Amino acid sequence: MTDETLHRTPLYDLHVELGAKMVPFAGYAMPVQYEGIMAEHNHTREAAGLFDVSHMGQARVTGDAGALEALITADLSQIGPGDQKYTLLLNDEGGIMDDLMVSRPDDHGFFVVVNAATKGADFAHMRDRFGRQAELIELNDRALLALQGPQAGAVMKDICPQAAKLVFMQAGRFEIDGAEVFVSRSGYTGEDGFEISINDNLAADFARRLLKDERVKPIGLGARDSLRLEAGLCLYGHDMDETTTPVEAALTWAIARTRREKGDFPGARKVLKQIEEGAAKKRVGFRLLDKAPAREGAEIAHGGEVVGVVTSGGFAPTVGAPIGMGYVPAELAKAGTGIELLVRGKARPAEIVKTPFVEQRYYRG
Amino acid sequence: MSQTRYTKDHEWIRVEGQDGTVGITPYAADQLGDVVFVELPEVGKSFKQGDEIAVVESVKAASEIYAPVSGEVVAVNEALEDEPAKVNESPEGEGWFFKIRIKDSSEIEGLMDADAYQNHIE
Numbered sequence: 100m101t102d103e104t105l106h107r108t109p110l111y112d113l114h115v116e117l118g119a120k121m122v123p124f125a126g127y128a129m130p131v132q133y134e135g136i137m138a139e140h141n142h143t144r145e146a147a148g149l150f151d152v153s154h155m156g157q158a159r160v161t162g163d164a165g166a167l168e169a170l171i172t173a174d175l176s177q178i179g180p181g182d183q184k185y186t187l188l189l190n191d192e193g194g195i196m197d198d199l200m201v202s203r204p205d206d207h208g209f210f211v212v213v214n215a216a217t218k219g220a221d222f223a224h225m226r227d228r229f230g231r232q233a234e235l236i237e238l239n240d241r242a243l244l245a246l247q248g249p250q251a252g253a254v255m256k257d258i259c260p261q262a263a264k265l266v267f268m269q270a271g272r273f274e275i276d277g278a279e280v281f282v283s284r285s286g287y288t289g290e291d292g293f294e295i296s297i298n299d300n301l302a303a304d305f306a307r308r309l310l311k312d313e314r315v316k317p318i319g320l321g322a323r324d325s326l327r328l329e330a331g332l333c334l335y336g337h338d339m340d341e342t343t344t345p346v347e348a349a350l351t352w353a354i355a356r357t358r359r360e361k362g363d364f365p366g367a368r369k370v371l372k373q374i375e376e377g378a379a380k381k382r383v384g385f386r387l388l389d390k391a392p393a394r395e396g397a398e399i400a401h402g403g404e405v406v407g408v409v410t411s412g413g414f415a416p417t418v419g420a421p422i423g424m425g426y427v428p429a430e431l432a433k434a435g436t437g438i439e440l441l442v443r444g445k446a447r448p449a450e451i452v453k454t455p456f457v458e459q460r461y462y463r464g
Numbered sequence: 465m466s467q468t469r470y471t472k473d474h475e476w477i478r479v480e481g482q483d484g485t486v487g488i489t490p491y492a493a494d495q496l497g498d499v500v501f502v503e504l505p506e507v508g509k510s511f512k513q514g515d516e517i518a519v520v521e522s523v524k525a526a527s528e529i530y531a532p533v534s535g536e537v538v539a540v541n542e543a544l545e546d547e548p549a550k551v552n553e554s555p556e557g558e559g560w561f562f563k564i565r566i567k568d569s570s571e572i573e574g575l576m577d578a579d580a581y582q583n584h585i586e
Binding site for chain 1: 497498500501503519521522523524525526545548
């Protein structure tokens with residue numbers, strides 16, 4: 100895909116002005132880094148990072164809530180106005196089509212945020228299954244910014260004290276400088292922070308205003324990836340896809356208890372059986388014992404035999420070591436199990452460890 | 465008397481007599497970003513010009529380093545094991561990768577000089 104055919108987010112010109120290195124990502128020209136991945140990663144862990152996540156899909160779903168609920172693993176009756184939940188869109192075999200955030204900014208339907216690479220397929224699937232029961236309206240005129248880090252709350256307090264009162268997984272509608280924004284206290288770095296949905300024509304000015312605050316720096320996709328990996332969070336299309344179930348992906352917690360009891364989510368028969376009996380393979384985190392990073396696609400071995408594959412891997416700046424995630428047979432999934440990672444044909448010793456690799460610091464009030 | 469030559473893949477080689485010291489250029493180090501690991505060749509191993517001889521890993525990705533000339537590895541920079549960031553800090557100094565005993569000095573002539581390399585990256 101050439102640069103001309105790539106989509107641009109409303110912040111494209113700002114990224115270029117800030118000296119970002121732009122790369123193609125999910126059909127968009129996106130900033131991979133500004134001053135450097137390590138510096139940006141550390142700044143987010145120590146102060147506040149501003150991420151452009153406008154490439155992700157935003158939509159409003161109105162009508163019968165049951166039509167949406169039938170496709171995902173959340174209990175929508177538990178999502179009152181002001182609440183947000185992480186949930187999974189499953190195919191009929193219980194395979195993960197996407198992971199998404201569902202919230203309810205007000206009484207009029209649900210607000211969903213889905214991954215950039217899957218948004219077309221997700222929205223088509225939803226519309227197809229909704230029929231006339233519910234309606235999906237894509238919010239293509241909205242940008243999405245994430246402000247993440249231990250100073251994010253203080254920064255938000257200065258520009259929108261009401262939004263700063265939210266706690267983790269709460270959401271609401273607010274006004275910032277006369278602009279109507281939709282803010283949730285969430286994000287994908289393991290840090291406290293916010294995701295802010297704003298009209299595309301106001302997004303660049305809003306981002307500039309945030310960047311004037313010396314606590315805030317722009318952060319690219321490179322650090323976004325190392326931050327989310329350290330937080331032990333799955334990346335769609337890598338750590339999970341349509342061939343993996345929530346149980347295999349260690350995301351059983353994302354299936355609401357009430358939905359398990361009713362057994363009414365897609366692929367429930369297979370997934371409930373796995374919950375009861377255990378799945379054959381499981382997603383785990385690992386830490387290399389020497390310094391060579393094992394990247395996605397590297398084989399995982401145990402006792403000289405290949406038993407799995409790395410789905411995300413790299414150097415973790417906060418941990419100070421190479422880490423990663425991948426799938427292994429369930430009997431090897433216990434923390435402390437020694438494994439080897441085949442990096443360019445050489446077996447590198449590693450150990451299965453608990454995730455997150457870096458303690459999550461969500462603000463729970 | 466030493467001379468430094470460059471490859472189109474952004475390695476440099478500083479030739480002193482029979483041996484050449486090899487590293488990556490400041491341009492390459494900048495493009496890679498923060499280097500976190502360098503997989504160095506084994507001393508005593510022989511390589512042909514253009515062979516993959518080392519790997520440099522940044523936070524984001526792994527990149528291959530190719531032998532700028534044919535020869536035998538006579539030393540590696542073990543300091544990079546503990547301080548891979550030297551590649552970013554001093555790519556043409558303390559961030560060198562390995563020394564190679566040059567088999568065929570005519571291969572050196574085929575590499576770029578500083579001016580030609582400058583043109584290559586511009």
